[in-house]
Amino acid sequence: MFTGLIREIATVKSYRNNILTIKSKHKAKLGDSIAVNGVCLTVIKVNPDGFDLELADETRSIIDESKISGEVHIEPAMQMNDRFEGHIVQGHVDCVGEVAKITKRENGTDFIIKVDPKYIAHIIPKGSITIDGISLTVNDVYKDSFRITIIPHTLENTLMKHYRVGTKLNIETDVFARYIDHILAHRSSKKSMSWDDVDKIQMSY
Known part of the structure:
Protein backbone atom coordinates (compact mmCIF):
# COMPACT_ATOMS: atom_id res chain seq x y z
CA MET A 1 0.00 0.00 0.00
CA PHE A 2 1.12 3.56 -0.74
CA THR A 3 0.02 7.07 0.24
CA GLY A 4 0.54 9.01 -2.99
CA LEU A 5 3.22 11.22 -1.44
CA ILE A 6 6.27 11.33 -3.72
CA ARG A 7 9.52 10.58 -1.87
CA GLU A 8 11.98 11.18 -4.69
CA ILE A 9 12.30 12.02 -8.37
CA ALA A 10 14.53 9.24 -9.68
CA THR A 11 15.93 8.52 -13.16
CA VAL A 12 15.37 5.57 -15.50
CA LYS A 13 18.76 4.22 -16.59
CA SER A 14 17.39 1.56 -18.92
CA TYR A 15 14.35 -0.51 -19.83
CA ARG A 16 15.07 -3.79 -21.60
CA ASN A 17 13.33 -7.18 -21.69
CA ASN A 18 10.69 -6.02 -19.17
CA ILE A 19 13.41 -5.00 -16.67
CA LEU A 20 13.40 -1.39 -15.47
CA THR A 21 16.67 -0.08 -14.01
CA ILE A 22 16.31 2.95 -11.76
CA LYS A 23 18.98 5.32 -10.47
CA SER A 24 17.86 6.48 -7.03
CA LYS A 25 19.08 7.66 -3.64
CA HIS A 26 16.57 5.33 -1.98
CA LYS A 27 18.22 2.24 -0.49
CA ALA A 28 15.89 -0.52 -1.59
CA LYS A 29 15.98 -4.14 -0.49
CA LEU A 30 15.33 -7.22 -2.58
CA GLY A 31 11.58 -7.89 -2.75
CA ASP A 32 10.55 -4.35 -1.78
CA SER A 33 7.46 -2.86 -3.40
CA ILE A 34 8.09 0.55 -4.96
CA ALA A 35 5.65 2.70 -6.92
CA VAL A 36 7.20 4.18 -10.06
CA ASN A 37 4.97 6.91 -11.50
CA GLY A 38 2.13 5.27 -9.60
CA VAL A 39 2.83 1.68 -10.71
CA CYS A 40 3.53 -0.85 -7.95
CA LEU A 41 6.62 -2.87 -8.92
CA THR A 42 8.89 -5.34 -7.10
CA VAL A 43 12.63 -4.91 -6.63
CA ILE A 44 14.41 -7.91 -8.18
CA LYS A 45 17.99 -6.62 -7.93
CA VAL A 46 19.79 -4.02 -5.84
CA ASN A 47 22.51 -1.95 -7.55
CA PRO A 48 25.10 0.43 -6.07
CA ASP A 49 23.18 3.43 -7.43
CA GLY A 50 19.63 2.11 -7.40
CA PHE A 51 17.66 -1.03 -8.23
CA ASP A 52 16.00 -3.15 -10.92
CA LEU A 53 12.26 -3.86 -11.14
CA GLU A 54 10.28 -6.16 -13.40
CA LEU A 55 7.12 -5.20 -15.29
CA ALA A 56 4.47 -7.89 -15.79
CA ASP A 57 2.62 -8.27 -19.08
CA GLU A 58 -0.59 -6.93 -17.50
CA THR A 59 1.22 -3.78 -16.32
CA ARG A 60 2.77 -3.16 -19.74
CA SER A 61 -0.61 -3.55 -21.41
CA ILE A 62 -2.08 -0.68 -19.36
CA ILE A 63 0.59 1.98 -18.93
CA ASP A 64 2.08 4.25 -21.59
CA GLU A 65 5.77 3.66 -22.38
CA SER A 66 6.51 7.35 -21.81
CA LYS A 67 5.89 6.64 -18.11
CA ILE A 68 9.00 4.43 -17.86
CA SER A 69 11.61 6.79 -19.25
CA GLY A 70 13.49 9.87 -18.11
CA GLU A 71 12.64 11.18 -14.65
CA VAL A 72 10.02 9.33 -12.60
CA HIS A 73 8.24 9.71 -9.27
CA ILE A 74 9.02 6.98 -6.75
CA GLU A 75 7.43 6.03 -3.43
CA PRO A 76 8.45 3.00 -1.34
CA ALA A 77 5.55 0.98 0.06
CA MET A 78 4.15 2.22 3.35
CA GLN A 79 5.47 0.56 6.52
CA MET A 80 3.17 -0.50 9.36
CA ASN A 81 4.60 2.13 11.72
CA ASP A 82 4.55 4.99 9.18
CA ARG A 83 2.43 8.07 9.66
CA PHE A 84 -0.56 7.86 7.31
CA GLU A 85 -0.85 10.85 4.97
CA GLY A 86 -2.15 11.30 1.44
CA HIS A 87 -4.76 8.62 0.73
CA ILE A 88 -4.93 4.85 0.23
CA VAL A 89 -3.09 4.05 -3.01
CA GLN A 90 -2.65 0.50 -4.30
CA GLY A 91 -0.28 1.19 -7.17
CA HIS A 92 -2.72 -0.50 -9.57
CA VAL A 93 -3.13 1.79 -12.57
CA ASP A 94 -6.66 1.76 -14.00
CA TYR A 179 -15.22 -1.63 -4.41
CA ILE A 180 -18.70 -0.12 -4.07
CA ASP A 181 -19.33 -0.12 -7.82
CA HIS A 182 -18.26 -3.75 -8.13
CA ILE A 183 -20.40 -4.88 -5.19
CA LEU A 184 -23.48 -3.04 -6.47
CA ALA A 185 -22.98 -4.51 -9.94
CA HIS A 186 -23.00 -7.99 -8.44
CA ARG A 187 -26.06 -7.21 -6.34
CA SER A 188 -27.96 -6.11 -9.43
CA SER A 189 -27.90 -9.71 -10.60
CA LYS A 190 -30.20 -10.49 -7.63
CA LYS A 191 -27.81 -13.17 -6.49
CA SER A 192 -26.87 -13.13 -2.80
CA MET A 193 -23.13 -12.81 -2.18
CA SER A 194 -21.18 -15.36 -0.15
CA TRP A 195 -17.95 -14.64 1.74
CA ASP A 196 -16.12 -16.39 -1.12
CA ASP A 197 -17.63 -13.81 -3.50
CA VAL A 198 -16.44 -10.94 -1.28
CA ASP A 199 -12.93 -12.45 -1.12
CA LYS A 200 -12.81 -12.71 -4.91
CA ILE A 201 -13.81 -9.05 -5.28
CA GLN A 202 -11.09 -7.94 -2.85
CA MET A 203 -8.44 -10.08 -4.54
CA SER A 204 -9.36 -8.64 -7.96
CA TYR A 205 -7.93 -5.23 -7.01
Missing part, protein backbone atom coordinates in the same frame (compact mmCIF):
# COMPACT_ATOMS: atom_id res chain seq x y z
CA CYS A 95 -6.04 3.68 -17.20
CA VAL A 96 -3.89 6.21 -19.03
CA GLY A 97 -5.29 9.74 -19.02
CA GLU A 98 -4.20 12.79 -20.99
CA VAL A 99 -3.78 16.46 -20.14
CA ALA A 100 -6.47 18.28 -22.12
CA LYS A 101 -6.09 21.83 -20.75
CA ILE A 102 -3.87 23.79 -18.35
CA THR A 103 -4.99 27.09 -16.80
CA LYS A 104 -2.83 29.26 -14.56
CA ARG A 105 -4.63 30.75 -11.55
CA GLU A 106 -3.62 33.24 -8.86
CA ASN A 107 -2.48 30.59 -6.40
CA GLY A 108 -2.47 27.36 -8.36
CA THR A 109 -2.79 25.69 -11.73
CA ASP A 110 -5.88 23.92 -13.07
CA PHE A 111 -5.45 20.73 -15.08
CA ILE A 112 -8.28 19.19 -17.08
CA ILE A 113 -7.52 15.48 -17.47
CA LYS A 114 -9.29 13.41 -20.11
CA VAL A 115 -10.01 9.71 -19.48
CA ASP A 116 -12.08 6.94 -21.02
CA PRO A 117 -15.70 7.70 -19.95
CA LYS A 118 -16.08 4.22 -18.40
CA TYR A 119 -13.76 5.29 -15.56
CA ILE A 120 -15.69 8.46 -14.69
CA ALA A 121 -17.97 6.56 -12.27
CA HIS A 122 -14.92 5.92 -10.06
CA ILE A 123 -13.81 9.58 -10.04
CA ILE A 124 -15.64 11.54 -7.35
CA PRO A 125 -15.91 15.35 -6.88
CA LYS A 126 -13.84 16.32 -3.79
CA GLY A 127 -12.59 12.72 -3.67
CA SER A 128 -9.06 11.42 -4.08
CA ILE A 129 -7.26 10.36 -7.23
CA THR A 130 -3.69 9.29 -8.01
CA ILE A 131 -1.91 10.77 -11.03
CA ASP A 132 1.56 9.39 -11.81
CA GLY A 133 1.74 8.34 -8.17
CA ILE A 134 0.69 11.72 -6.73
CA SER A 135 -2.22 11.88 -4.27
CA LEU A 136 -4.54 14.66 -5.46
CA THR A 137 -8.08 15.96 -4.86
CA VAL A 138 -10.67 16.09 -7.63
CA ASN A 139 -12.49 19.41 -8.00
CA ASP A 140 -15.02 18.77 -10.77
CA VAL A 141 -16.02 15.75 -12.83
CA TYR A 142 -17.32 15.90 -16.41
CA LYS A 143 -18.51 13.31 -18.95
CA ASP A 144 -15.04 12.24 -20.05
CA SER A 145 -12.67 14.36 -17.93
CA PHE A 146 -12.07 15.90 -14.53
CA ARG A 147 -10.45 19.02 -13.07
CA ILE A 148 -7.75 19.24 -10.41
CA THR A 149 -5.99 22.29 -8.98
CA ILE A 150 -2.28 21.99 -8.19
CA ILE A 151 -0.77 24.30 -5.57
CA PRO A 152 2.65 25.87 -6.32
CA HIS A 153 4.48 23.59 -3.84
CA THR A 154 3.23 20.40 -5.53
CA LEU A 155 3.90 21.81 -8.99
CA GLU A 156 7.46 22.76 -8.12
CA ASN A 157 8.34 19.50 -6.35
CA THR A 158 6.92 17.00 -8.83
CA LEU A 159 7.18 16.33 -12.54
CA MET A 160 3.85 18.10 -13.04
CA LYS A 161 5.81 21.29 -13.73
CA HIS A 162 6.82 19.67 -17.05
CA TYR A 163 3.33 18.53 -18.06
CA ARG A 164 1.87 19.97 -21.24
CA VAL A 165 -1.36 19.49 -23.19
CA GLY A 166 -1.13 15.95 -24.54
CA THR A 167 1.03 14.55 -21.71
CA LYS A 168 0.04 10.96 -20.86
CA LEU A 169 -0.70 10.15 -17.20
CA ASN A 170 -1.06 7.00 -15.11
CA ILE A 171 -4.46 7.19 -13.40
CA GLU A 172 -5.53 5.21 -10.33
CA THR A 173 -9.12 5.93 -9.31
CA ASP A 174 -10.48 5.77 -5.77
CA VAL A 175 -10.26 2.23 -4.36
CA PHE A 176 -13.47 2.59 -2.32
CA ALA A 177 -15.43 3.78 -5.38
CA ARG A 178 -14.23 0.69 -7.26
Whole structure:
Protein backbone atom coordinates (compact mmCIF):
# COMPACT_ATOMS: atom_id res chain seq x y z
CA MET A 1 0.00 0.00 0.00
CA PHE A 2 1.12 3.56 -0.74
CA THR A 3 0.02 7.07 0.24
CA GLY A 4 0.54 9.01 -2.99
CA LEU A 5 3.22 11.22 -1.44
CA ILE A 6 6.27 11.33 -3.72
CA ARG A 7 9.52 10.58 -1.87
CA GLU A 8 11.98 11.18 -4.69
CA ILE A 9 12.30 12.02 -8.37
CA ALA A 10 14.53 9.24 -9.68
CA THR A 11 15.93 8.52 -13.16
CA VAL A 12 15.37 5.57 -15.50
CA LYS A 13 18.76 4.22 -16.59
CA SER A 14 17.39 1.56 -18.92
CA TYR A 15 14.35 -0.51 -19.83
CA ARG A 16 15.07 -3.79 -21.60
CA ASN A 17 13.33 -7.18 -21.69
CA ASN A 18 10.69 -6.02 -19.17
CA ILE A 19 13.41 -5.00 -16.67
CA LEU A 20 13.40 -1.39 -15.47
CA THR A 21 16.67 -0.08 -14.01
CA ILE A 22 16.31 2.95 -11.76
CA LYS A 23 18.98 5.32 -10.47
CA SER A 24 17.86 6.48 -7.03
CA LYS A 25 19.08 7.66 -3.64
CA HIS A 26 16.57 5.33 -1.98
CA LYS A 27 18.22 2.24 -0.49
CA ALA A 28 15.89 -0.52 -1.59
CA LYS A 29 15.98 -4.14 -0.49
CA LEU A 30 15.33 -7.22 -2.58
CA GLY A 31 11.58 -7.89 -2.75
CA ASP A 32 10.55 -4.35 -1.78
CA SER A 33 7.46 -2.86 -3.40
CA ILE A 34 8.09 0.55 -4.96
CA ALA A 35 5.65 2.70 -6.92
CA VAL A 36 7.20 4.18 -10.06
CA ASN A 37 4.97 6.91 -11.50
CA GLY A 38 2.13 5.27 -9.60
CA VAL A 39 2.83 1.68 -10.71
CA CYS A 40 3.53 -0.85 -7.95
CA LEU A 41 6.62 -2.87 -8.92
CA THR A 42 8.89 -5.34 -7.10
CA VAL A 43 12.63 -4.91 -6.63
CA ILE A 44 14.41 -7.91 -8.18
CA LYS A 45 17.99 -6.62 -7.93
CA VAL A 46 19.79 -4.02 -5.84
CA ASN A 47 22.51 -1.95 -7.55
CA PRO A 48 25.10 0.43 -6.07
CA ASP A 49 23.18 3.43 -7.43
CA GLY A 50 19.63 2.11 -7.40
CA PHE A 51 17.66 -1.03 -8.23
CA ASP A 52 16.00 -3.15 -10.92
CA LEU A 53 12.26 -3.86 -11.14
CA GLU A 54 10.28 -6.16 -13.40
CA LEU A 55 7.12 -5.20 -15.29
CA ALA A 56 4.47 -7.89 -15.79
CA ASP A 57 2.62 -8.27 -19.08
CA GLU A 58 -0.59 -6.93 -17.50
CA THR A 59 1.22 -3.78 -16.32
CA ARG A 60 2.77 -3.16 -19.74
CA SER A 61 -0.61 -3.55 -21.41
CA ILE A 62 -2.08 -0.68 -19.36
CA ILE A 63 0.59 1.98 -18.93
CA ASP A 64 2.08 4.25 -21.59
CA GLU A 65 5.77 3.66 -22.38
CA SER A 66 6.51 7.35 -21.81
CA LYS A 67 5.89 6.64 -18.11
CA ILE A 68 9.00 4.43 -17.86
CA SER A 69 11.61 6.79 -19.25
CA GLY A 70 13.49 9.87 -18.11
CA GLU A 71 12.64 11.18 -14.65
CA VAL A 72 10.02 9.33 -12.60
CA HIS A 73 8.24 9.71 -9.27
CA ILE A 74 9.02 6.98 -6.75
CA GLU A 75 7.43 6.03 -3.43
CA PRO A 76 8.45 3.00 -1.34
CA ALA A 77 5.55 0.98 0.06
CA MET A 78 4.15 2.22 3.35
CA GLN A 79 5.47 0.56 6.52
CA MET A 80 3.17 -0.50 9.36
CA ASN A 81 4.60 2.13 11.72
CA ASP A 82 4.55 4.99 9.18
CA ARG A 83 2.43 8.07 9.66
CA PHE A 84 -0.56 7.86 7.31
CA GLU A 85 -0.85 10.85 4.97
CA GLY A 86 -2.15 11.30 1.44
CA HIS A 87 -4.76 8.62 0.73
CA ILE A 88 -4.93 4.85 0.23
CA VAL A 89 -3.09 4.05 -3.01
CA GLN A 90 -2.65 0.50 -4.30
CA GLY A 91 -0.28 1.19 -7.17
CA HIS A 92 -2.72 -0.50 -9.57
CA VAL A 93 -3.13 1.79 -12.57
CA ASP A 94 -6.66 1.76 -14.00
CA CYS A 95 -6.04 3.68 -17.20
CA VAL A 96 -3.89 6.21 -19.03
CA GLY A 97 -5.29 9.74 -19.02
CA GLU A 98 -4.20 12.79 -20.99
CA VAL A 99 -3.78 16.46 -20.14
CA ALA A 100 -6.47 18.28 -22.12
CA LYS A 101 -6.09 21.83 -20.75
CA ILE A 102 -3.87 23.79 -18.35
CA THR A 103 -4.99 27.09 -16.80
CA LYS A 104 -2.83 29.26 -14.56
CA ARG A 105 -4.63 30.75 -11.55
CA GLU A 106 -3.62 33.24 -8.86
CA ASN A 107 -2.48 30.59 -6.40
CA GLY A 108 -2.47 27.36 -8.36
CA THR A 109 -2.79 25.69 -11.73
CA ASP A 110 -5.88 23.92 -13.07
CA PHE A 111 -5.45 20.73 -15.08
CA ILE A 112 -8.28 19.19 -17.08
CA ILE A 113 -7.52 15.48 -17.47
CA LYS A 114 -9.29 13.41 -20.11
CA VAL A 115 -10.01 9.71 -19.48
CA ASP A 116 -12.08 6.94 -21.02
CA PRO A 117 -15.70 7.70 -19.95
CA LYS A 118 -16.08 4.22 -18.40
CA TYR A 119 -13.76 5.29 -15.56
CA ILE A 120 -15.69 8.46 -14.69
CA ALA A 121 -17.97 6.56 -12.27
CA HIS A 122 -14.92 5.92 -10.06
CA ILE A 123 -13.81 9.58 -10.04
CA ILE A 124 -15.64 11.54 -7.35
CA PRO A 125 -15.91 15.35 -6.88
CA LYS A 126 -13.84 16.32 -3.79
CA GLY A 127 -12.59 12.72 -3.67
CA SER A 128 -9.06 11.42 -4.08
CA ILE A 129 -7.26 10.36 -7.23
CA THR A 130 -3.69 9.29 -8.01
CA ILE A 131 -1.91 10.77 -11.03
CA ASP A 132 1.56 9.39 -11.81
CA GLY A 133 1.74 8.34 -8.17
CA ILE A 134 0.69 11.72 -6.73
CA SER A 135 -2.22 11.88 -4.27
CA LEU A 136 -4.54 14.66 -5.46
CA THR A 137 -8.08 15.96 -4.86
CA VAL A 138 -10.67 16.09 -7.63
CA ASN A 139 -12.49 19.41 -8.00
CA ASP A 140 -15.02 18.77 -10.77
CA VAL A 141 -16.02 15.75 -12.83
CA TYR A 142 -17.32 15.90 -16.41
CA LYS A 143 -18.51 13.31 -18.95
CA ASP A 144 -15.04 12.24 -20.05
CA SER A 145 -12.67 14.36 -17.93
CA PHE A 146 -12.07 15.90 -14.53
CA ARG A 147 -10.45 19.02 -13.07
CA ILE A 148 -7.75 19.24 -10.41
CA THR A 149 -5.99 22.29 -8.98
CA ILE A 150 -2.28 21.99 -8.19
CA ILE A 151 -0.77 24.30 -5.57
CA PRO A 152 2.65 25.87 -6.32
CA HIS A 153 4.48 23.59 -3.84
CA THR A 154 3.23 20.40 -5.53
CA LEU A 155 3.90 21.81 -8.99
CA GLU A 156 7.46 22.76 -8.12
CA ASN A 157 8.34 19.50 -6.35
CA THR A 158 6.92 17.00 -8.83
CA LEU A 159 7.18 16.33 -12.54
CA MET A 160 3.85 18.10 -13.04
CA LYS A 161 5.81 21.29 -13.73
CA HIS A 162 6.82 19.67 -17.05
CA TYR A 163 3.33 18.53 -18.06
CA ARG A 164 1.87 19.97 -21.24
CA VAL A 165 -1.36 19.49 -23.19
CA GLY A 166 -1.13 15.95 -24.54
CA THR A 167 1.03 14.55 -21.71
CA LYS A 168 0.04 10.96 -20.86
CA LEU A 169 -0.70 10.15 -17.20
CA ASN A 170 -1.06 7.00 -15.11
CA ILE A 171 -4.46 7.19 -13.40
CA GLU A 172 -5.53 5.21 -10.33
CA THR A 173 -9.12 5.93 -9.31
CA ASP A 174 -10.48 5.77 -5.77
CA VAL A 175 -10.26 2.23 -4.36
CA PHE A 176 -13.47 2.59 -2.32
CA ALA A 177 -15.43 3.78 -5.38
CA ARG A 178 -14.23 0.69 -7.26
CA TYR A 179 -15.22 -1.63 -4.41
CA ILE A 180 -18.70 -0.12 -4.07
CA ASP A 181 -19.33 -0.12 -7.82
CA HIS A 182 -18.26 -3.75 -8.13
CA ILE A 183 -20.40 -4.88 -5.19
CA LEU A 184 -23.48 -3.04 -6.47
CA ALA A 185 -22.98 -4.51 -9.94
CA HIS A 186 -23.00 -7.99 -8.44
CA ARG A 187 -26.06 -7.21 -6.34
CA SER A 188 -27.96 -6.11 -9.43
CA SER A 189 -27.90 -9.71 -10.60
CA LYS A 190 -30.20 -10.49 -7.63
CA LYS A 191 -27.81 -13.17 -6.49
CA SER A 192 -26.87 -13.13 -2.80
CA MET A 193 -23.13 -12.81 -2.18
CA SER A 194 -21.18 -15.36 -0.15
CA TRP A 195 -17.95 -14.64 1.74
CA ASP A 196 -16.12 -16.39 -1.12
CA ASP A 197 -17.63 -13.81 -3.50
CA VAL A 198 -16.44 -10.94 -1.28
CA ASP A 199 -12.93 -12.45 -1.12
CA LYS A 200 -12.81 -12.71 -4.91
CA ILE A 201 -13.81 -9.05 -5.28
CA GLN A 202 -11.09 -7.94 -2.85
CA MET A 203 -8.44 -10.08 -4.54
CA SER A 204 -9.36 -8.64 -7.96
CA TYR A 205 -7.93 -5.23 -7.01
